Amino acid sequence: MGILNVTPDSFSDGGRYTDVDAAVEHGMALHRAGADIVDIGGESTRPGAERVDAATEAARVVPVITGLAAAGVPMSIDTTRAAVAEAAIAAGATTINDVSGGLADPAMAAVARDAGCPWILMHWRGHSRDMNQLAVYQDVVAEVRAELLQRVDDAIAGGVAPRQIIIDPGLGFAKNAEHNWELTRHLDVFIDLGFPVLFAASRKTYLGRLLADAGGNPRPVDEREAATLATSVLAVAAGAWGVRVHDVRGTADALAVWRASGAPRLAPEK
Template sequence: MAGLPEWDRCAVMGVVNVTPDSFSDGGQWFDTELAVKHGLDLVAAGADLVDVGGESTRPGAPRVDEAEELRRVVPVVRELAAAGLVVSVDTMRAAVAERAVEAGARLVNDVSGGGADPAMVPMVAAAGVPFVVMHWRGQSIDMNNRAVYADVVGEVVAELRASLERAVAGGVDPERIVIDPGLGFAKDAEHDLALVARLSALRELGRPLLVAASRKRFLGRVLAGDGGSPPRARERDAATAAVSAIAAREGAWAVRVHEVRASADAVRVARAIEAADTAGAV
C-alpha cells in the first residue's frame, strides 16, 4: 500500500475509541492520556497501526459536532504519531481528517467512503494519503432501515466500485485506496456472514481489503445460537480472531480489532500456513 509500511502478512489495526458511547469500549479511553496509553499498549500487544476515532458509528448513534470531534481526536493522533506509531484517523469529516493528517496521521479511514462530506475526497487527494473507502448506505441513526438486499455480495461490490470510482474521479490515487465491506453497517447478521464467506468476491475491485469484524453484532448472534442471548461485546474476541484468521487467508491487507493479541497471533499463523502451502506446492 503506497504511503504505508509494507508488512509480509495481513496487518493488524488496533482501535482507539476516544468516545463515551462506542458499542464496544465507550468511555474507557475518553481521556487523552488514557487514549494515548491505550494506543501504545495496542502496539506493544502486536498492532501494526492504530485507528483513532472520536465519533461512535454504532447503530443508532447520534453525530457529535465538529469541534468536539477535533478536541477528542487531534491531541491523541499527535502524541501517538510523535511516539513513532503508524496512525490512522477514523472520521467522516474532511476538517477532522485534515487536522489529523497535519498532526501526523498517515491514513484516513472514512466509514462513509467519502459520502458524508463532499470535501473529504478533495482533501484526501490534496494530502496524498491512503484512504479507506467503506461500503456505506447512510448515517448510523437510521442505517438499520437500509439493510435490504436481494444479493448482498453483488450489491456491496457494485456500490463499493461506485465509491471507488468517485474517489478516483475526485483525484485520489487509486494505488492509495483500501476498500472495506462495512460489516455491520446497514447489514443484518446474515449479510455480514455472507460477506465474510465471499471476501474473495471483493478481489475483483483490485484494491487492498480491510476487514473490520471486531466484536460486532453478527458475532454475538452466532455465539448466542438459537434463542440465546448474545454475549457482551468484550466476550467476542475469540470469535473476532477467527474472522481475522479467515480474512488473512483470503488475502486481506488488514483487520481492524479492539483486542489485538489474539488477532495478531491469528494472522501470523495464517501467514505461516500460507507459506507452508506454497512450499509444499513447489
C-alpha cells in the first residue's frame, strides 16, 4: 500500500501533493513502482493535528481519486468520515482505510456494508489532538487485541461481512515507542485472529528515536527509509497481509529479495 497524502500538514509528505495533477502523477508512479493499492488521505492524522471539515477533506481527495481511477490505479480512501468514504467510493476508491476503526463515525459501517468493499479497522483511542494522552496500557498487546475485536464485532453487527474486514494494530496511534515494539514483536497475536493484518510503520517517530544521534536528536523523517524497509520485511515475514509505506519501490525490492532467499516465515516470540 503506497501512501499519498493530499494534505498541507502530514508529518512526512505534507504539502508535496496538494496540486491535483502532481498528486495523480505521484499516485501513478507509486502504482508503477509496485503498490497494489494507493492510499489517498485528505486529513492529517499526525499527533497533534487539528481536524479539517468534511467538505475540505472531500474536495482534496475526490479529484485525485477520479484521476487515478481513470488510469486504472486501485485505491483506498484514508478517512474516518462516512460521507468522505462514500464520495471516494463513488469516485473510484475500492477500499476504506479507517484509522478510527469505525469509532469516529458510526455511519461508516453502513457505507462499507452497502459498498461491499474491504474495510481496514485500525486500533484507535481518540483523535490526533488527544491521542498521546491515551497511550496508557497495562498489557498493550492484550488490550489492543481486545479493543480491535470489539471494533470487528461492531462492524459485523452493522452488517459488514467478515470477509471485508482487515485489521491494523495502529502503531503510533495512542502508542509510545515501547508499545510499538511490543506490538511488532507479537504481531502473530493479531494474525492469529484470522483477519488480514495491515502493518503501518513507515517513517514514524519511534523509528526516528531509535536512530537518534549521539546528542539524542531523532533521525529526520526523510532518513528513516532503511528502518522502515526492515520493519516491512519483518512484518511480511511474520505473516502480515500488507504494509503501508511511502517508499514503494524500495519496499518492493526488499520483499523481492526476501522471497527469493527462501527464508522461512518468522516464528512468534514466546
